[in-house]
Amino acid sequence: EAGVTQSPTHLIKTRGQQATLRCSPISGHTSVYWYQQALGLGLQFLLWYDEGEERNRGNFPPRFSGRQFPNYSSELNVNALELEDSALYLCASSFGQGVLALHFGNGTRLTVT
Amino acid sequence: SQQGEEDPQALSIQEGENATMNCSYKTSINNLQWYRQNSGRGLVHLILIRSNEREKHSGRLRVTLDTSKKSSSLLITASRAADTASYFCATDDLYNNNDMRFGAGTRLTVKP
Numbered sequence: 281e282a283g284v285t286q287s288p289t290h291l292i293k294t295r296g297q298q299a300t301l302r303c304s305p306i307s308g309h310t311s312v313y314w315y316q317q318a319l320g321l322g323l324q325f326l327l328w329y330d331e332g333e334e335r336n337r338g339n340f341p342p343r344f345s346g347r348q349f350p351n352y353s354s355e356l357n358v359n360a361l362e363l364e365d366s367a368l369y370l371c372a373s374s375f376g377q378g379v380l381a382l383h384f385g386n387g388t389r390l391t392v393t
Numbered sequence: 394s395q396q397g398e399e400d401p402q403a404l405s406i407q408e409g410e411n412a413t414m415n416c417s418y419k420t421s422i423n424n425l426q427w428y429r430q431n432s433g434r435g436l437v438h439l440i441l442i443r444s445n446e447r448e449k450h451s452g453r454l455r456v457t458l459d460t461s462k463k464s465s466s467l468l469i470t471a472s473r474a475a476d477t478a479s480y481f482c483a484t485d486d487l488y489n490n491n492d493m494r495f496g497a498g499t500r501l502t503v504k505p
Contacts, residue, residue: 284435313493322481322497323436370435372493381426382483382493384435 282307284385286371292391293361301356301388305373311335312354313374313382314346318367326369329354361392399482399499407504412469414499416482417462423485425458427467430479430498439467439480474505 285304293299305312314326325338329348337344343359352373358365368389372382400415416425424443428436442449442458442465449456455468469476479498486494 315495323495325494328493368433372436381438381441382428382436383438384428386435387433389433 286385303371309373399496403500405502
């Protein structure tokens with residue numbers, strides 16, 4: 281069984297640009313979570329999608345957005361990049377809502393210069 | 394916002410010793426989970442304890458949960474150098490649509 285895959289592995293952008301990060305969940309998983317992890321810090325909750333719908337979002341500005349496709353893969357878009365957006369962006373999937381373990385990808389390292 | 398807080402922030406022990414990490418959280422939960430993260434990589438699920446359970450074991454891991462104190466502990470017995478990693482607790486907020494929130498983590502270093 282393939283795990284959660286994220287692309288690209290690394291992404292370098294300049295301030296003001298847009299970044300698109302992609303996530304493919306484990307086959308059969310319908311929930312996708314996005315987290316931001318700044319260097320040396322904990323995980324900050326960004327977005328949660330389930331069955332194509334946005335279920336909840338964390339305390340981030342609207343320039344952080346995303347969507348979930350019919351095949352349950354997901355995309356995170358960050359507009360008008362700022363230096364402090366530099367972080368590891370982690371995607372996780374689970375089968376349905378809550379209760380169950382999250383399976384994480386290895387993340388996309390976004391660097392904003 | 395984060396839900397849990399791990400304590401201590403960093404822990405350094407010798408191989409063979411036991412490591413205890415604590416987690417406190419703020420709201421009512423369905424379950425609490427512990428995850429491990431090796432440097433710069435994704436998190437790996439270790440163990441899940443439900444709100445109606447008080448203790449759970451998995452190999453060298455022992456987790457306790459005290460819902461009256463809104464706290465949990467993770468004990469790793471007979472630690473190994475390979476246990477060196479960051480450990481995070483995660484909770485689902487019963488009143489906030491069940492999404493999963495993580496603490497800031499405990500950085501464990503096991504010296505050979």
